[in-house]
Amino acid sequence: MLYREAGDFKTSYREDSQTFPLRLDRWGYYATLAVAFLVIPLVINDYWANAVLVPFLVYSIAALGLNILTGYAGQVSLGTGGFMAVGAYATYKLSTSFPDISILIHILLAGGITAVVGMLFGLPSLRIKGFYLAVATLAAQFFLVWLFNKVPWFYNYSASGQITAPERTVLGWFVTGPQTSAPAKYLVCLVFAVGLAWIARNLTRGTVGRKWMAIRDMDIAAEIIGVNPLTAKLTAFAVSSFFVGVAGALFFSVYLGAAEVGEAFGINKSFLILFMVIIGGLGSIFGSFAGAAFLVLLPVLLKNVLVGTLGWPTDLAAHIELMIVGALIVVFLIVEPHGLAQLWRLTKEKLRLWPFPH
Amino acid sequence: MTPTTSTAPALTDPAATDSAVQPHVTADGRQIGGVLMDMRNITLRFGGVVAIKDISFDIREGEIRAIIGPNGAGKSSMMNVMSGFYVPQEGEVWFRGQRRPQMKPYEVARLGIARTFQNIALFDGMSVLDNIMTGRLTMMKSSLLEQALWWGRAEREETWHREKVEKIIDFLEIQNIRKTPVGRLPYGLKKRVELARALAAEPKLLMLDEPMAGMNVEEKEDMSRFILDVNDEFGTTIALIEHDMGVVMDLSDRVVVMDYGRKIGDGTPDQIRSNQQVIDAYLGVAHD
Amino acid sequence: MEQFLYAAEVVVNGLMAGVMYALVALGFVLIYKASGVFNYAQGVMALFAALTLVGLQNGQVPFAHMINATFGTHLDTFGWTLPAIVAIALTALVMVGLAIAIEKLVLKHLVNQVPIILFMATIGLAWFLEGLGDVMWGADIKMLDVGVPKGASEALMTVTEQWTGYGFYIDRLDIWAAAIAAMLVAALMVFSQYTKQGRALRAVADDHQAALSVGISLRFIWVLVWSIAGFVALVAGIMWGSKSGVQFSLSLIALKALPVLMLGGFTSIPGAIVGGLIIGVGEKLFEFYVGPLVGGATENWFAYVLALIFLVFRPQGLFGEKIIERV
Ligand SMILES: Nc1ncnc2c1ncn2[C@@H]1O[C@H](COP(=O)(O)OP(=O)(O)OP(=O)(O)O)[C@@H](O)[C@H]1O
Ligand SMILES: [Mg+2]
Numbered sequence: 001m002l003y004r005e006a007g008d009f010k011t012s013y014r015e016d017s018q019t020f021p022l023r024l025d026r027w028g029y030y031a032t033l034a035v036a037f038l039v040i041p042l043v044i045n046d047y048w049a050n051a052v053l054v055p056f057l058v059y060s061i062a063a064l065g066l067n068i069l070t071g072y073a074g075q076v077s078l079g080t081g082g083f084m085a086v087g088a089y090a091t092y093k094l095s096t097s098f099p100d101i102s103i104l105i106h107i108l109l110a111g112g113i114t115a116v117v118g119m120l121f122g123l124p125s126l127r128i129k130g131f132y133l134a135v136a137t138l139a140a141q142f143f144l145v146w147l148f149n150k151v152p153w154f155y156n157y158s159a160s161g162q163i164t165a166p167e168r169t170v171l172g173w174f175v176t177g178p179q180t181s182a183p184a185k186y187l188v189c190l191v192f193a194v195g196l197a198w199i200a201r202n203l204t205r206g207t208v209g210r211k212w213m214a215i216r217d218m219d220i221a222a223e224i225i226g227v228n229p230l231t232a233k234l235t236a237f238a239v240s241s242f243f244v245g246v247a248g249a250l251f252f253s254v255y256l257g258a259a260e261v262g263e264a265f266g267i268n269k270s271f272l273i274l275f276m277v278i279i280g281g282l283g284s285i286f287g288s289f290a291g292a293a294f295l296v297l298l299p300v301l302l303k304n305v306l307v308g309t310l311g312w313p314t315d316l317a318a319h320i321e322l323m324i325v326g327a328l329i330v331v332f333l334i335v336e337p338h339g340l341a342q343l344w345r346l347t348k349e350k351l352r353l354w355p356f357p358h
Numbered sequence: 359m360t361p362t363t364s365t366a367p368a369l370t371d372p373a374a375t376d377s378a379v380q381p382h383v384t385a386d387g388r389q390i391g392g393v394l395m396d397m398r399n400i401t402l403r404f405g406g407v408v409a410i411k412d413i414s415f416d417i418r419e420g421e422i423r424a425i426i427g428p429n430g431a432g433k434s435s436m437m438n439v440m441s442g443f444y445v446p447q448e449g450e451v452w453f454r455g456q457r458r459p460q461m462k463p464y465e466v467a468r469l470g471i472a473r474t475f476q477n478i479a480l481f482d483g484m485s486v487l488d489n490i491m492t493g494r495l496t497m498m499k500s501s502l503l504e505q506a507l508w509w510g511r512a513e514r515e516e517t518w519h520r521e522k523v524e525k526i527i528d529f530l531e532i533q534n535i536r537k538t539p540v541g542r543l544p545y546g547l548k549k550r551v552e553l554a555r556a557l558a559a560e561p562k563l564l565m566l567d568e569p570m571a572g573m574n575v576e577e578k579e580d581m582s583r584f585i586l587d588v589n590d591e592f593g594t595t596i597a598l599i600e601h602d603m604g605v606v607m608d609l610s611d612r613v614v615v616m617d618y619g620r621k622i623g624d625g626t627p628d629q630i631r632s633n634q635q636v637i638d639a640y641l642g643v644a645h646d
Numbered sequence: 647m648e649q650f651l652y653a654a655e656v657v658v659n660g661l662m663a664g665v666m667y668a669l670v671a672l673g674f675v676l677i678y679k680a681s682g683v684f685n686y687a688q689g690v691m692a693l694f695a696a697l698t699l700v701g702l703q704n705g706q707v708p709f710a711h712m713i714n715a716t717f718g719t720h721l722d723t724f725g726w727t728l729p730a731i732v733a734i735a736l737t738a739l740v741m742v743g744l745a746i747a748i749e750k751l752v753l754k755h756l757v758n759q760v761p762i763i764l765f766m767a768t769i770g771l772a773w774f775l776e777g778l779g780d781v782m783w784g785a786d787i788k789m790l791d792v793g794v795p796k797g798a799s800e801a802l803m804t805v806t807e808q809w810t811g812y813g814f815y816i817d818r819l820d821i822w823a824a825a826i827a828a829m830l831v832a833a834l835m836v837f838s839q840y841t842k843q844g845r846a847l848r849a850v851a852d853d854h855q856a857a858l859s860v861g862i863s864l865r866f867i868w869v870l871v872w873s874i875a876g877f878v879a880l881v882a883g884i885m886w887g888s889k890s891g892v893q894f895s896l897s898l899i900a901l902k903a904l905p906v907l908m909l910g911g912f913t914s915i916p917g918a919i920v921g922g923l924i925i926g927v928g929e930k931l932f933e934f935y936v937g938p939l940v941g942g943a944t945e946n947w948f949a950y951v952l953a954l955i956f957l958v959f960r961p962q963g964l965f966g967e968k969i970i971e972r973v
Contacts, residue, residue, distance in 0.1 A: 013520040076762060124958045131684050131765065131912070132957060135904045139950035150941035202508040206516060207498040214481050214492050220973050221479035224441050225555065226467030226496035235502060267898075271769060278766055283483065312715040315785065320712075322777030329770030334755040337763050404970060434973075443973065475973050 041183040049182035056296045057189035063276040063288035065243025071282035073236035074216025079140035081269035086114040087248030092163040103168035107249040114245020115238040122237025148261040165253040176253045281341025290340040391419030400449035409435040411619040422596045424606045427616035433599045442466035470562035474552045482541035493558025494519045546577045565597040651812040656934045662820030664926020669882040670903035671918035673875040678912045679851040680871040684765045687772035689900025694779045696883030696892040701783040703733040730792035741876030790887035823885040905953035911963040925949045
């Protein structure tokens, strides 16, 4: 009898279209935010930051970005890794060229640069559709990785071909470089993740979101009722790439600290993020977080079980992990093609009716 | 776009003024005005198939104009030409006294032309409300930044358009399915939601491609009532493709008859009923 | 002249690489035509087939690594080696088993899903198979030798030397690959023309609904076509594996079949072949002329970018007809 709409009346359309129409949902949301901002930073340690929370937040941003493009606008992309690389290399170039400007601004600019690159590779989407587009985005993936590998200017001619994040501070705290504390890493990523999720929510519930979904569901009809497919698709590519670029920037500068493009941003990264979006739920913001959490936690868990408990060598564990993730994808698509977000929705639906099932 | 037709003589349509039917008031008191859309010598081919062959007809402001004909006659193709979705090989489209240049479908929509589709073309992943809101997309002005921050025009617009859409929801009596994903609706309701989406655009010209196909008698009556009400209350001009002769004769002011891509009749329902060519075409071809 | 002959050699080698791409693309086309599934796992199937073949041939104990890790044993091989032909036959059986398993465990449950969901399922399948291949047979690079001749073709070198004054270097393996690919295509043609199953397959490809209504079992068709695709993957795996060893990169190379398909169209067997050849030659020539100017390794992306640019100008592909969408 707790989770109810009853007594929660809407008196205006504005209230009706807010993000969490149910009071209890709203409270849950505020409570989560409070814990995330006020409690976790006090208790977080290096292991939790590096193994779980920071990658979770960074991947959530990337998944949000891909979800905007694929889940909302219906354009499948296999180039996410390449676009993350753009964000990473842009931050690297910016922060080494303009050391006096805040790294946070560099990260946002890197997002902007990625948005432009994303739009460029999004242009063909006007003429290429469906699978063909998915394959075409592989061009972005392979070309960008090759580019960052082959043009030494991008990695400042370093001998190793790697990029290494310079040490930068925000408000006197290190946020990049080896001296960065766990809470600082976590908080930087959290601020970006929450801010971007809020923006994603705003965009998807309003005008541009409806344009995207219209294009996704039936592009011809969308065009005939007045949606310009070019601008709708390009904004989707731009916004999506902005998110992905910021994720790449954080992944490199805050999480990894140093990166080699083929390893950090290869084709498997593209697939990983696509899987997060599918498992989490296409066209769902909550789903982007859920999918990221799932695929970040799963390997940690498997590693603990397979390596920690069973004592298997790590390479074997990695292969088993590949099998399990692959199988899970298939299982998810069979059991619930709409992902964790839908499961969550159904659970809430049941709760709403509980204890009277009808 | 030139603002008025009279000041732009090069674009004014001489044929419009001396057309056969002058502006008049119908028996039930509706105002029929000048020519709203004029299709001139339209020819459309798909490879070897001639879907439309040199057809001309006009649609007057405030009227209900039916397009009928056997299956494959080219009716939907004609509507697609009117939408700007098909580009005819020959012919001109005139709208509100001006020649309409080659336009993309979304530009045509902005001129105030909205439509429904023969095979329902709703956005299945969205709720009824969101589907209808898409009808108003051409009127939304807020920038991407405003929308991203849900600030300024973005929020005001949303509320304002929502109110408009709620009126249409009330008008079409679909309040209780507002939040339902359209994919889950039965066929008849989908057709109604599609009409709602088109109405939300507050079009000058509303085009309906077989709005009653596959409906039972009761649903057809509802739909007919809605069409008449729209025409009557908002003065919306309507182009209607329909196979049900009874409905067509009841609803429409004038009828164009097509067969194998040609026009074989054009006139009031009474004239069409007594047109020998039309009778032959319909007797010769099995249709539903 | 010298330069021209170099280029000619590059073209010939490109053609040979193209045959390989075409082989993998062929598997895609078969499955796509018969079931509308865009099988991303085709490349990994080739890898898996090659791994299985090597494993069987060398008498490797499957899952040895895992068993050893769990029970502390030291299993490695059974101590026998199988003749190539037996190993190939057994691997073909394994691929049929795989097709049946895929139909039973995956496809059957996804019948009414939209294509993109099926596509994603095959990506999941690809990961699973990749992991399975490694766990079963170990992840180290393996040599594959089933007796396909390798090394420069002396005869060709001498002949070209005599004719042009420049001896072309062409790997005998590539010549074999081309011949085998041609035979495979011919065999498929014969199969689809003259056997009952083949005709059923064509019927389904032509018109799904009609074929089902005359009583062709969709599930049977799926197993059949996935088995054939598995066999094609095996052939591709043997060729690639003999050439450059059996390793993960094989599935990445197989990914190049995707741009091949974009050029040739997802449903056209001639398209797959022509597309494969164009991409093979194109990327070798590009690397030859432009590669040195930009630091090389352009083969990593050339095929994709070429396909992308091509499709922007001709969305229907090489052989497709222009379709005007309807509403
Ligand atoms: N996009 C297209 N590509 C090829 N041919 C087309 C296309 N659209 C329509 N046609 C052809 O044009 C002709 C007219 O079709 P259209 O759909 O306009 O007929 P219709 O009068 O609406 O018929 P119905 O009553 O069955 O809806 C048909 O022969 C059809 O096959
Ligand atoms: Mg029609």
